[in-house]
Amino acid sequence: MAISLKLNGQTHSVEAEPGTPLLWVIRDELKLTGTKFGCGVASCGACTVHMDGEPVRSCQTFIEDVEDAEITTIEGLKSTPAQAVQQAWTELDVVQCGYCQSGQIMSAVGLLSENAKPTLEEIDDYMDGNACRCATYQRIRAAIVRASEIMEA
Amino acid sequence: MSVLTSRRGFLKGAAASTAAVLVIGVAPSGAMAAGSAAETTMLNPFVKIAADGTVTAIVKHFEKGQGPATGLTTLIAEELGVSMDAIEYEFAPSNPKLYNNTAFGPIQGTGGSTAMFNSFQQYRKAGAAAREVLLQAASHAWDVPVAQLTLEDGVISGAGNKAPIGEFVAAASTLTAPEEPRLKDPSEFKLIGNANVRRKDTPPKINGTAMYAMDMQLDNQMVVVIKRPTRRGGTVASFDDSTAKDVKGFIRAATLPNKAGVAVYAENTWAALQAREALDVTFDNTAAERRSSEDVYKELMAAVNTAPEYNLTKNDQAEIAGAIDKADKVVEETFYFPLLAHAPMEPLTCTIEATEDGGVILHDGAQMPTSPHAALAQIFQLPMEKVQIKTMFAGGSFGRRATPTVDYQVEAALAFVMTDRTRPVKLVWSREDDITGGYYRPAFAHKVRVGLDADGNIVGWDHRVAGQSISKGTPFEAFSVHDGVDHLSVEGVTPTPYSIPGMFAGLTDIKPATTVLWWRSVGHTHTAYVMESMMDAAAVAAGRDPVEFRLAHLAGDTADQKRLTGVLKLAAEKAGWGNAENGRAQGVAVHKSFGSYVAEVVEISGDTENGVKIEKVTCAVDCGIPVNPDVIKAQMEGGIGYGLGHAMRDEITLEDGEVIQQNFPDYEPLRIGDIGEIETHIVLSTEAPTGVGEPGTPPSAPALANAIAAKGPRVTELPMNKAGVTFA
Numbered sequence: 001m002a003i004s005l006k007l008n009g010q011t012h013s014v015e016a017e018p019g020t021p022l023l024w025v026i027r028d029e030l031k032l033t034g035t036k037f038g039c040g041v042a043s044c045g046a047c048t049v050h051m052d053g054e055p056v057r058s059c060q061t062f063i064e065d066v067e068d069a070e071i072t073t074i075e076g077l078k079s080t081p082a083q084a085v086q087q088a089w090t091e092l093d094v095v096q097c098g099y100c101q102s103g104q105i106m107s108a109v110g111l112l113s114e115n116a117k118p119t120l121e122e123i124d125d126y127m128d129g130n131a132c133r134c135a136t137y138q139r140i141r142a143a144i145v146r147a148s149e150i151m152e153a
Numbered sequence: 154m155s156v157l158t159s160r161r162g163f164l165k166g167a168a169a170s171t172a173a174v175l176v177i178g179v180a181p182s183g184a185m186a187a188g189s190a191a192e193t194t195m196l197n198p199f200v201k202i203a204a205d206g207t208v209t210a211i212v213k214h215f216e217k218g219q220g221p222a223t224g225l226t227t228l229i230a231e232e233l234g235v236s237m238d239a240i241e242y243e244f245a246p247s248n249p250k251l252y253n254n255t256a257f258g259p260i261q262g263t264g265g266s267t268a269m270f271n272s273f274q275q276y277r278k279a280g281a282a283a284r285e286v287l288l289q290a291a292s293h294a295w296d297v298p299v300a301q302l303t304l305e306d307g308v309i310s311g312a313g314n315k316a317p318i319g320e321f322v323a324a325a326s327t328l329t330a331p332e333e334p335r336l337k338d339p340s341e342f343k344l345i346g347n348a349n350v351r352r353k354d355t356p357p358k359i360n361g362t363a364m365y366a367m368d369m370q371l372d373n374q375m376v377v378v379i380k381r382p383t384r385r386g387g388t389v390a391s392f393d394d395s396t397a398k399d400v401k402g403f404i405r406a407a408t409l410p411n412k413a414g415v416a417v418y419a420e421n422t423w424a425a426l427q428a429r430e431a432l433d434v435t436f437d438n439t440a441a442e443r444r445s446s447e448d449v450y451k452e453l454m455a456a457v458n459t460a461p462e463y464n465l466t467k468n469d470q471a472e473i474a475g476a477i478d479k480a481d482k483v484v485e486e487t488f489y490f491p492l493l494a495h496a497p498m499e500p501l502t503c504t505i506e507a508t509e510d511g512g513v514i515l516h517d518g519a520q521m522p523t524s525p526h527a528a529l530a531q532i533f534q535l536p537m538e539k540v541q542i543k544t545m546f547a548g549g550s551f552g553r554r555a556t557p558t559v560d561y562q563v564e565a566a567l568a569f570v571m572t573d574r575t576r577p578v579k580l581v582w583s584r585e586d587d588i589t590g591g592y593y594r595p596a597f598a599h600k601v602r603v604g605l606d607a608d609g610n611i612v613g614w615d616h617r618v619a620g621q622s623i624s625k626g627t628p629f630e631a632f633s634v635h636d637g638v639d640h641l642s643v644e645g646v647t648p649t650p651y652s653i654p655g656m657f658a659g660l661t662d663i664k665p666a667t668t669v670l671w672w673r674s675v676g677h678t679h680t681a682y683v684m685e686s687m688m689d690a691a692a693v694a695a696g697r698d699p700v701e702f703r704l705a706h707l708a709g710d711t712a713d714q715k716r717l718t719g720v721l722k723l724a725a726e727k728a729g730w731g732n733a734e735n736g737r738a739q740g741v742a743v744h745k746s747f748g749s750y751v752a753e754v755v756e757i758s759g760d761t762e763n764g765v766k767i768e769k770v771t772c773a774v775d776c777g778i779p780v781n782p783d784v785i786k787a788q789m790e791g792g793i794g795y796g797l798g799h800a801m802r803d804e805i806t807l808e809d810g811e812v813i814q815q816n817f818p819d820y821e822p823l824r825i826g827d828i829g830e831i832e833t834h835i836v837l838s839t840e841a842p843t844g845v846g847e848p849g850t851p852p853s854a855p856a857l858a859n860a861i862a863a864k865g866p867r868v869t870e871l872p873m874n875k876a877g878v879t880f881a
Contacts, residue, residue, distance in 0.1 A: 017401055029421070032361070033367075033370065040816075044822070075360070094359075095352065095354065097216075097217050097497070098218065099365060099367075099546075101358050132825075135790060135794020135823055137794065
């Protein structure tokens with residue numbers, strides 16, 4: 001079926017069967033590879049994108065359910081919280097292998113967009129679904145705190 | 154300039170020997186120097202400088218997160234005299250003559266925490282040699298002695314002259330680089346040891362532009378997934394793809410030539426995964442593994458309770474056992490460690506395409522380029538020069554991407570062989586393939602008896618180890634197996650840096666139940682747990698403080714003892730050892746691995762019944778000269794997290810030969826809330842740099858176990874949650 005997909009401010013017409021995860025449309029059809037495949041069962045968060053501004057796991061979001069939504073991927077990030085998060089991630093050199101970091105950043109931006117000054121506990125709760133096998137967690141936590149400060153400044 | 158496009162430019166430039174691109178290196182040393190005289194004078198291409206002055210470091214180690222892209226680049230920039238902002242990097246092509254790991258001999262590859270250890274002098278010399286020919290060229294141009302010239306921040310100046318290095322690149326390329334260029338005295342270092350140097354790979358990894366092997370999107374490529382036997386030793390008997398044909402995008406299915414699976418070809422990843430689901434495969438399991446983890450457990454326990462196959466200490470076990478029997482106190486524990494998967498964040502993948510001249514290119518997060526290079530040449534019956542390896546970012550490895558069988562690259566090659574080779578083939582593993590796919594940290598058991606005299610000093614140590622050898626029967630056997638003993642099974646037990654009179658150690662190999670592999674810190678994953686749990690249990694039995702007890706048994710004069718003492722004292726001091734907050738408990742462990750010394754203090758709250766919470770880990774590391782202090786801290790943080798997460802709740806189990814766990818829900822990764830805080834302190838050493846990727850892992854789990862034991866049971870079988878420990 002032909003689907004009209006609004007992604008990063010542009011409208012794309014894509015051909016995909018119902019039940020196709022948004023992840024594979026983004027990666028294999030639109031060739032935007034910043035959104036990662038990690039588990040396919042919404043348990044690692046590497047595929048996190050924004051749907052109408054809210055983080056969702058694109059591996060368990062199906063193409064027929066996104067037709068009227070605005071999808072944002074790591075390549076399309078430009079909000080104030082997004083800039084603050086990317087700056088903080090740079091200052092603290094959060095990344096190691098980096099494979100999960102698009103998803104971490106998408107979730108962190110989601111958190112700061114709804115809660116500009118989260119507590120450490122709120123950060124841990126919100127980021128719980130984003131796995132990082134390199135265990136960069138304490139830098140992720142510190143970078144979210146730093147991003148919050150940048151937004152406040 | 155992107156990593157991938159610029160490398161193409163480098164190869165072209167180097168081949169044409171144009172004056173626009175200067176390739177400078179130094180004479181090889183060690184294993185490489187054994188070749189002909191012509192080889193020893195060959196230029197080693199580690200430094201590339203374009204006519205516009207752009208400096209590029211050619212990085213021979215792949216970047217799976219441990220930081221060589223930053224570290225090796227730092228060495229070049231330091232000795233050459235440019236800022237970190239003025240230097241780019243590219244991953245080296247596969248060429249073991251130029252880019253071998255000098256710790257591995259004639260093999261190009263990364264592992265064993267050797268990247269900085271084997272590159273430190275080599276890359277410094279390459280940077281220094283580049284500086285010297287540039288200064289010589291400027292000297293000729295200005296008619297000023299080299300001694301009057303300096304090169305700083307990419308600018309050569311002296312005797313009233315000043316110009317950027319780019320102006321001298323063409324002339325310098327015609328000069329011969331000195332074999333032993335002058336290296337900076339450590340007091341002159343500006344970048345080495347500078348905590349403000351930032352990672353070179355951060356920018357592309359925070360905006361989605363970093364290219365991993367999983368991100369290959371070549372024109373007209375096919376995606377292949379493989380339906381594999383569920384038991385080790387199983388083979389494909391037949392398959393039925395009539396339902397798979399209904400999946401839109403399915404191309405075809407075919408049994409791999411070695412019958413190790415059925416390759417499913419499709420137009421895209423989702424179609425390939427869907428078609429594989431629909432595929433009906435019958436496996437021949439007559440030669441397949443049928444044991445369960447319980448059987449392996451019983452076999453291991455029996456092995457540590459009988460006379461060991463190999464006597465590692467070449468002494469009389471009965472005599473030492475007798476001394477322990479007569480000791481004032483005896484401490485005895487038996488330990489079990491399960492199979493563990495590596496589960497790197499990026500599932501395994503690589504892509505193969507044909508070149509116009511009949512060769513092939515492998516796009517891969519290549520940990521050991523020499524291995525797939527040789528394997529592909531053999532499979533495609535091509536000369537080595539017709540096989541290219543393009544190394545991309547790797548989304549973690551922890552050892553998984555370097556297998557003796559070259560497993561996933563061979564799968565991709567076999568899948569490509571079965572096509573007309575007009576379309577690139579991208580092999581993709583799902584997370585389920587990864588978790589169930591073998592190559593695990595082997596299961597091990599240890600049984601230890603320690604005797605203490607009336608003063609609480611160790612008088613005897615009887616230690617038996619049993620497990621499946623990682624190296625035996627593989628091409629790596631010569632590397633780690635001596636007199637029948639796989640060093641990877643016992644490293645960390647013997648030789649021990651502790652002064653232990655009367656130590657016996659023995660090993661028994663058990664027959665393979667699955668494919669096993671090195672897993673971040675290899676044998677130290679279990680040996681450090683046992684040694685440090687036993688030192689702790691012995692200290693408690695002796696009525697002595699665990700830190701003081703260890704220090705007393707490290708009181709000798711060897712370098713290992715002094716450096717272990719250094720990190721242990723530092724970690725204890727920084728952690729406030731003995732002064733935990735009310736209701737909290739501390740545990741300590743100290744261990745040497747991969748040439749580096751690490752002590753860790755874990756502080757916990759709660760208890761095993763209501764939930765243990767890891768509040769803080771304090772780490773001290775001595776890894777020689779700390780080249781990139783912030784990268785070292787990151788590696789300690791990551792190594793600690795990797796060790797603790799698996800010890801807390803992960804294992805791979807077999808039932809009737811099949812792996813039970815499938816994906817992250819039942820192989821639960823460490824999560825952000827599991828560890829409160831990690832604080833790392835680095836010893837300011839002047840020794841040569843040693844590893845940091847692995848050494849943070851070994852002390853972490855025993856330090857946690859010792860903290861738990863301080864207020865509850867001693868956990869001797871992992872994972873801890875299976876042994877009755879709940880975590881908050």
